[in-house]
Each structure stands twice: as structure tokens, then as C-alpha cells.
Amino acid sequence: xxxLVAMLxxxxxxxxxxxxxxxxxxxxxxxxxxxxxxxxxxxxxNATVQHLIMIVVGLFFIFLAVKxxxxxxxxxxxxxxxxMGNIPFLIGYKIGVYEEGSVLNYLYFGVKQGVYPPLIxxxxxxxxxxxxxxxxxxxxxxxAAAQVGIFATFLGASALGFTPQEAGAIGIIGGADxxxxxxxxxxxxxxxxxxxxxxxxxxxxxxxxxxPPIIRLIIPKKERLIKMKPxxxxxxxxxxxxxxxxxxxxxxxxxxxxxxxxxxxxxxxxKESGVTERLADTARNxxxxxxxxxxxxxxxxxxxxxxxxxxxxxxxxGLGAVSFAVATAGGLLFARLMNVFLKKxxxxxxxxxxxxxxxVPDSARVVQVEGIKSDPNNHLLMHAMAPNVxxxxxxxxxxxxxxxxxx
Amino acid sequence: xxxxxxxxxxxxxxxxxxMNLLDxxxxxxxxxxxxxxxxxxxLVVLVIIFTNVPKIHFALRxxxxxREGKIEKDETIKLGSITGEESAAIAMALYMFQxxxxxxxxxxxxxxxxxxxxxxxxxxxxxxxxxxx
Numbered sequence: 001x002x003x004l005v006a007m008l009x010x011x012x013x014x015x016x017x018x019x020x021x022x023x024x025x026x027x028x029x030x031x032x033x034x035x036x037x038x039x040x041x042x043x044x045x046n047a048t049v050q051h052l053i054m055i056v057v058g059l060f061f062i063f064l065a066v067k068x069x070x071x072x073x074x075x076x077x078x079x080x081x082x083x084m085g086n087i088p089f090l091i092g093y094k095i096g097v098y099e100e101g102s103v104l105n106y107l108y109f110g111v112k113q114g115v116y117p118p119l120i121x122x123x124x125x126x127x128x129x130x131x132x133x134x135x136x137x138x139x140x141x142x143x144a145a146a147q148v149g150i151f152a153t154f155l156g157a158s159a160l161g162f163t164p165q166e167a168g169a170i171g172i173i174g175g176a177d178x179x180x181x182x183x184x185x186x187x188x189x190x191x192x193x194x195x196x197x198x199x200x201x202x203x204x205x206x207x208x209x210x211x212p213p214i215i216r217l218i219i220p221k222k223e224r225l226i227k228m229k230p231x232x233x234x235x236x237x238x239x240x241x242x243x244x245x246x247x248x249x250x251x252x253x254x255x256x257x258x259x260x261x262x263x264x265x266x267x268x269x270x271k272e273s274g275v276t277e278r279l280a281d282t283a284r285n286x287x288x289x290x291x292x293x294x295x296x297x298x299x300x301x302x303x304x305x306x307x308x309x310x311x312x313x314x315x316x317x318g319l320g321a322v323s324f325a326v327a328t329a330g331g332l333l334f335a336r337l338m339n340v341f342l343k344k345x346x347x348x349x350x351x352x353x354x355x356x357x358x359x360v361p362d363s364a365r366v367v368q369v370e371g372i373k374s375d376p377n378n379h380l381l382m383h384a385m386a387p388n389v390x391x392x393x394x395x396x397x398x399x400x401x402x403x404x405x406x407x
Numbered sequence: 408x409x410x411x412x413x414x415x416x417x418x419x420x421x422x423x424x425x426m427n428l429l430d431x432x433x434x435x436x437x438x439x440x441x442x443x444x445x446x447x448x449x450l451v452v453l454v455i456i457f458t459n460v461p462k463i464h465f466a467l468r469x470x471x472x473x474r475e476g477k478i479e480k481d482e483t484i485k486l487g488s489i490t491g492e493e494s495a496a497i498a499m500a501l502y503m504f505q506x507x508x509x510x511x512x513x514x515x516x517x518x519x520x521x522x523x524x525x526x527x528x529x530x531x532x533x534x535x536x537x538x539x540x
Contacts, residue, residue: 133457134457134461137453137454137456137457137458138454138458140450140451140453140454140457141447141450141451141454143450144446144447144449144450144451145447147443147446148443150442150443151438151439151440151442151443152439154435154438154439154442155431155435155436155439158431158432158435159431164434164435164438167435168438230492233493233494235461235464237464238460238461238464241460241464242457245453245456245457245460246453249449249452249453249456250449250453253445253448253449253452254445254449390450393450393453394446394449394450397445397446397449397450398442398443398446401442401445401446402438402442405438405442406438
């Protein structure tokens, strides 16, 4: 198919020559010149190699989602968005996502102004059960430890010559949280948002590939077998108090993260209060689905070849891969360190440290799979969900701190 | 802070392809360590609070139950006395008990007589052919 497209582009070049000579020789509109004019409007005439590369990337995303089931809810809209954003067109006809007044530009407004990420957080809050974290609050620390990925990437990006604002926006990829990455990059480095969002979502989708080797490298086999105490039952009052206190405390510490953390905890209050089931149901189903469609599609469309295919994007992808590895290693090493201070019957399985990155629930699922590989009777999913949701809070606080420093 | 960083950026924005941590400014190092530190502090505060909230909650509950006379004066409610797994087992047992209640029936078969008012529309005599075979 790509060969066919390339041939058509070549044909387009011949047509363009024919069009020019036709315009020179005859002033009246003939069928040939009309066709040539039409041809000039088509994608074939305007396509470049960069467009084709991006179309291949979009197809690859769709392939990953369909074939391997890697984050299909994100990769299908983003992949389709990449295809849509890289259909070549003539500039000035209000078609592209960056053209004022185009439909895609209106939809892109939610990304550009950071409207969609808080709405996603509302839905996440309404579907998250914080019980495992409430029953074992010390696991909060694993979420904090894994945020080393954000700050290590910030350093790395600075060392590569990015400005502090750009480095901050790139650093948030280490938080492994797509909406937070979009929110922060829309404020600090809007010109890099496409690359940052695509890197963040790509690596989130690849969590099942990236994390297992790091877990096996850092955690010795003996420690992988540790069985954790089952979490205690959490009362309804505790579940209601958690989002209220969480909202007040985290937002007092990092007010810049208010749009994200406020919506996250608001969604959780809707869920746990038990009296707003209709609202919670809308937030965790219809609303988050609609916003995911709009966010995925427009982020994908924002990867227009001429804006996206730069050396900066390549650097961002490289830094993103390192940041995921550093964040995972940070969580794992801190879990091992915690075990040094914990009593024998209270030890944690250090593999759950990998779930400190906020890719919910993929990293917790990876820990569960790795746990079962080591011991088929050791189910770590519930325990891993605690650092996982703590990672969401931690990365949002991290984003707030970077905003406070750099905006 | 922002102005300082902007000055640093002007000086520093050279976009080289080599990573050199020696080129990283002191402002960047400061943000890195203070930023990560604040994330830790925020979550440590949450750890402290949510370690103590259940204790306070249980103490208040205990006092209320004692006032209502539901527990003895020297009796205490132990925090975390019921694990999630135990709760799940109790819930499962209740669920199965309630579902299986349906199968425990008396075994007495009765015929329920249904009385309907007469209507020619549903009368059997009009729906059968009155033929003498």
C-alpha cells in the first residue's frame, strides 16, 4: 500500500509539472487543468516522506492495540488521530489541528488549555478504590520513591540542552501518567506536547514489556516469594475521610496540582459518599469515555509530521524510555530498603515497588503476573494497587511542584 | 526563581546532542532535590495522617459503643481484627446462604385455585367445535 502511495506521490510531481505548463500555455480552464487543480488539493500531491513515516507509526499503534491488547482504549484513538493528523493537505483551508477555526482545532482546545486531563482524573477518582492504600498507608512511600523518574528525567533533559520549562515537561513522562503529562506540557512547553504525550502513552502501553526485566534484575528470587499480610477491612467512614483529607493536604502543599488532584479526589468522594451513585457512574463511564476519545484523537492528530518529526522528539522518546526504567527501579529499590526496617511478619514483597509508577492498573497487573510466576499462590494485585494509586497522587503532586517552580 | 531560570535558559539553551550533567545548572539541581523532597514530604504527611485516622476512628467508635452499652467497660475493639480476606469469606458465605435458601423448599405440592369471572370471550364452549362424533 505504501509503495502505491509513493508511486502516486511521484505521479503527483509529474502532474504538478503538467499543471504549471498548462497554466502557462492556456488561460481558459480545460478539463485537464481542472483535474490538475483537483490533484493539487489531494493528499497524494502534498504528501512527503515524513507524512508516510507518521502514518506507519499510527498503523503500528493500532496494530499494537489490536494484536497485543496494549492499552487499546488509548492506542486506537491515538493511532487513528495520528493517521488523521498526517493526511497531507493544503494549508489555509481550516483542516489541520493547528489551523485556527478548524474542527480539529476546536477539539484540540481541551488539550491545549489542559481541560481534558482533569476530567480524566475525575473519572479515575470515581473508579478507584483506595482501600488497599488506606489499610496500609506506608505503601504511599513507594509512590513517592517512584517519582524519582520525573526528577531524573528533568535532570537528563536539562543535560541534553532543553530549557528548564521544556525539561520539566519532559520529566513528567517519568510519572507514567498520560493526563498529567499532557496537563504539564500544555502549561510549560506546548510545542513539545505532541511528542511528550505520545512518548508517555507509548511507554504506558509498553509497561508489560519494560517492567518485568527490571523487576527480575533488581529483586532476588528469595524476596520475590515474600507473602504479604492480607489488608485489613476498611470502614466506610475511612473511605469517605480519605479523599477529603487527601484533597485538603495535597492541594495545600502543591496548589498548582489542584485541577488534577481536586478532580481526582472529587471523583472519589462521589464514589465513596454512597449518595451520588448517578454522578459517580457518569464520571467513571460516559464522561471518561467521551474525554478519552477526544483526548486520544486530538493528541494523535497533533503529531503532524512537520511539527513532530524533529530531533527533539527523538530525544524525548529516548529520555522517556530511561525515565520509565528509572522510576521502576526507584520504586523497587525503595521497597527493598523499607524491608530492612520492617518487622519480619510485616515485610512487603518488594516487587510491588514497581507499581509505584502511576500507570494504573497496568503496573499492578505486571506485579501480579510476576508474583504468580514466582509462586502461583502469591496474589499481589491488591497490595500492588496501593503504590499504584499512590503513584497517581505522587505524580500529580510532582507536576504541581514543577509548575510552581517553572511556570 | 523564574527570572533566574530564564537567565539560565538563555545561557544554557544550546541544544547539543551530548548529555553532560556538568552543564546542568545549580537551579536545576535545586529543583530536582527540593521537588522530589516535597513529593516525599507530601506523601509522608499522608502516611502519618492515615496511620492515625483509623486509630482515632476506632477510639471514637469504641467510646460510642461503650456509652450505648454494646461493649463492656474493659472490652476493646482491636484495629484490623477482621482482615479483608475474612470479610470476603463472610460475604461469600452470606451470599451463598441467601442464594441456596431457594433450593430448600417444603416439598408440599398444592394446587392454587384461580377464580375468574365468566366472559364469553374466553369461554371454552365457544372455542371448541360442538360436534358429536
